[in-house]
Amino acid sequence: MVSSKKVVLLGHFGVGKSSIIRKFVNNEFSSDYKVSIGVHILKKEVQLSNNDSVSIIIWDMEGTDSLTLINKVYLLGTHSFIYVYDVTRPLTFKSLSQDIISLKTRFPTSLIKTVGNKVDLLTDIEKEKHQVLFKINDYLSSAKTGENIEQLFQDIAIELKH
């Protein structure tokens, strides 16, 4: 049985939201209009078992410096948020904790995942430095190498299904 779920990708400019989903999706509209209306829609069907799958409709939001700048109507009815930031640019995760609290308050029933992207650019020493921060993250990913991308959506599909 297929069920459909809405997943919204959030984050600052240039953190790699679109890159994360680029290789992952099945269907998408052209992204040309993203600048016009601030969102790009894509779809991925995640197979959980032989007769069980989740159709994930991904709303890839235009990068913003603050959640308050996003058209709030776009966030309604979201089953899961993916908050993406760039591990190499502190500005993109400066307001992470506050933003997560804000999302949890506004959408108490929605699943929230945080993803530190571009992890392939970090050295081991840099990773250690960021360890405290990384502890609060769900995933460290790399859109370049594909690290943890499939896993992220697989986990979301499983959690939303149950």
Add this chain to the structure above:
Amino acid sequence: MRKDKKLILLKELLLTDDRALIGALNLKINTLESIIEQREKLSQKVDPLIDLKLQEYTNDIPKKLGPMITESLKNEILKSKNQVVDALYPIIGKMIKKYIQQEFKILSDKINHQLKKRFSIASFLRLFKSKFMGVDEESLMLQELAKTAIQEIFIIEKKSGLLKANFSKTTTIDKEVISAMLTAIKSFVEEAFITGEEHLEAIEYGLYNIHIQNFESYYIAVVIHGVYDTIYKSKLKSKLLDFSANNISNTTNTNLAEKLAEVFKNGII
């Protein structure tokens, strides 16, 4: 004897050049004959091979040269887009003009046919409808002629943009993606331009219109081809209200798609 010798000598003197010429001509004729003969022999052996090669080449042209030709044409067109447009513009213009003229002729024939039946029951009904609804008779006549048809129907959850059910007469791209996209556009317009409790009610593109009807937790988007005027809109609204009241609240999503297909199967309301 002397006389004979003299005759022979005279003959030699007179005929030596001619003989040499005849000899040379014979040699040339022989050479030509052998060349022709050789060619004929060669032709018998080579011609089938050449034919075969030519056939193979002809067969291989689309496969081997096709992509190269297409690519080079594409590049040439890209390089000189304006020139191509300039060259094609009059031709396409003429084609469109011809098509429109033809369509107008058909429409005109139909109108004439309708006018001839002016005193038919249908005509009196139209006149009555026109007076009753305050719409001119010509509009009603045009509406009857240009049959409006429903191409697709989407029942979409208002907040999430997820598709609850769909009916479609065409195979377009993914319906779930379309539903989400429609919701995004609708939300964008309502947020950006519409204030208060108003909603986006229609989107127009080319010969198509998308009628949007809002309900409490969902909305219905109907893709229409043809005349989408006040009368049609009003009829469609009533039909969708009836459908919603009878089916949506007490039907599962799977059944809903079946119900949509059942009610709107011929695309005419």
